[in-house]
Amino acid sequence: MQRSGRFKKVSEDREENVSIVYTFTKEKLEEFKDMSVSQRLQWLEETNLFINKTIGFKKRAITDPRFEGLE
Incomplete structure (x- = not known):
């Protein structure tokens, strides 16, 4: 599987544009x-379990609002 990812950290006063x-x-x-x-x-x-264990819910919530507030 090939993956390419782009992560952009933004300040609170700018619109979020993370993908x-x-x-x-x-x-x-x-x-x-x-x-x-x-x-x-x-x-x-199985893939979701791996992702959650690897990056955690807090980081996953950056790109997926369903994970906001989970720990």
Whole structure:
């Protein structure tokens, strides 16, 4: 899987413009195509757990408001 990300820290008086971009290779997309719906969901749940453990809810809330206030 290829990833590219861009993180921009902004001051409180400026409008937030933070984005993270993930790019999947054609090969990775082919893997998903052959997965059942339950396998895709399992992969997604495992990936979310990894992200939450790695960067935590506070940093994740920067790009996803659903995680605001979680610790």
